[in-house]
Amino acid sequence: MNSFKFVMQLLVWCALYFALGYISLFLDDPASQVSFVWFPAGLAVSAFLLTSRRRWPWLFLGLFIVRTGLDVTLCHSLETSLVHSVISLSNDLAIAWCVRHFTRPHDTLHSLGVWLAATLFISAVAAALGGGWVVLRHEVDFIQTLWIWWSANVVGTLLVTSIVMGLFWRPAADIRRHWLAGGVLWLLLCLSAVYVFHQPIGGPRGEAFMFSLACIPVMVMIAIPVVSGNQMGAAAFLSFCIIVIYYSWQRNGPLFIPGLKPGEPLLLAQCYLSGTALLLIFIYFLRHSPKTFLTVSWYLDPRSGHLTWDDRSPNVLTQQLSTIPDTDRLLSLMSPGDRQIMRERWTRVQSGSTIKGSxxxxxxxxxxxxLHLQETKLIALQQPDGVVLIGYWTGESQGQGSARVFKGT
Structure with a gap:
């Protein structure tokens, strides 16, 4: 990525961050002045995931300036704004780092698990730090502030990261012919969501009936990525979130149950949207999870370096690897780091050590x-003329439309 392109992307990220932050600061708790939902968290996590690590300091600095300026302009002192910016963006950076560091090639389920776990845990740490600072500066309840900060960050991360990464997910080659059906479902989603959520509080049909109606937009929402792909699904989910949050903030819809405290209906709306986001993530995984797991075994004579591939169970992976005749060719196809680890494993097993772990x-x-491979087993076999190595590799056969959602550039 050249410098000019990165600067333009940085400006776009900063502009979007400002717009989402401006919206979020209007959805705040009057007592603690902490937003009920912090949409920029998800945008920042997505920006870090989609940006090269060597550009992260510049991205952090740009978002930090926007975050601080936004806080100072709308509600907080400079001191509080600086503290909030450091905590908030460090939280987003830490989540992205965990995903990029602990992700596995073509293991979408593992990446999603790391993302969810990092979001829940790191957001709790950030909420404790941010809530502690707010308590020191204002006479507010710490537990309530902690809960609002944590839920705002988690919901913002779940919603916006799902939307942004869904928009960047490469579609299948033949998915465009299904866009018309997806467009019809999109229109049906918007109409049903508007109908359900513009209903006034305590309507004549009762809360139970309105709650049942709220399931209809969710079912339509889930059908869109199945029919038309993840990009249209992400765009439709953005529309859905806008409708639900707008009407909920206007105190309309089935989530405004009589007797709830101020702010609690909006928390219900967050849970409603977060549950929908998790369902969409599950759909993404089902559509793009590895289709086939292939296994191949090989036989290596360390003295000659000759490789023999077991073709008793032929598959695509065996056919691809059978073109590699010896260790020199094999090692030349690996990165320097992987090459070193592979040599060390061979040396250890030849010396009689047991190799544990893949x-x-x-x-x-x-x-x-x-090829993204995993060596699951490596053993040494004593022969009359020396030791030979036997290894077992597992690979994954991917569909045409697959992509790694958390893969950075």
Whole structure:
């Protein structure tokens, strides 16, 4: 990525961050002045995930300036704004770092699990720090402030990251022919959501009936990515979130139950949207999870370096690897780091050590074909003329439309 392109992208991220922050600061708790939902958290996490790590300091600085200026302009002192900006953006950066550091090649379920766990845990730490600062500066309840900060950050991360990463998810080649059906479902989603959520409080049909109607937009929402792909699903989910949050803030819809305290209906709306987001993530995973797990075994003579591939159970993976005749060719297809680890594993097993744990690595067979492999077992077998090695590798066969949602550039 050249410098000019990155500067333009940075400006776009900052502009979007400002717009979402401006909206979020209007949805705040009057007592603690903490937003009930913090949409910029999800945008910042997405921005870090979609940006090269060497650009992260500049991205952090740009978002930090926007965040501080926004706080100072609308509600907080400079001191409080600086503290909030550091805590908030450090939280977003930490979530992105965990996802990028602990992700596994083509293991979407693991990446999603890391993202959810990091979001829940790191947001709790940030909420404790931010809530503690607010309590020191204002006479507010710490537990309530902690809960609002944590839920605002978690919901903002779930909603906006799902939307942004869904928009960047590469569609299948033939998905465009389904856009018309997706457009019809999108229109049906908007109409049903507006109908359900513009209803006044305590309508004649009762709360139970309105709650049942609230399930209809969710079912339509889930059908859109199935029919038309994740990009249209993400765009439709954005529309859905706007409708639900707008009418909920206007004190309309089935989530405004008589007797709830101020702010609690909006928390219900957050739970409603977060549950829908998790359902969409589950749909994303089902549509783009690995289709087939392939296993291949090999036999290596360390003295000659000759590789023999077991073709008793032929598959696509065996056919691709059978073109590698020896260790020199094999190691030349690996990165320097993977190459070193592979050599160390061979040396250890030849010396009589037991290899525990699997080893994930990449083999670049061509500029357009990179295999993501995992060595599940490596053993040494004593022969009359020396030791030979036997290894077992597992690979994944991916669908045409698959993409790694948390893969950075």
């Amino acid at each position: 080893f994930r690595f990449l083999l670049t067979l061509s500029p357009t074909l990179t």
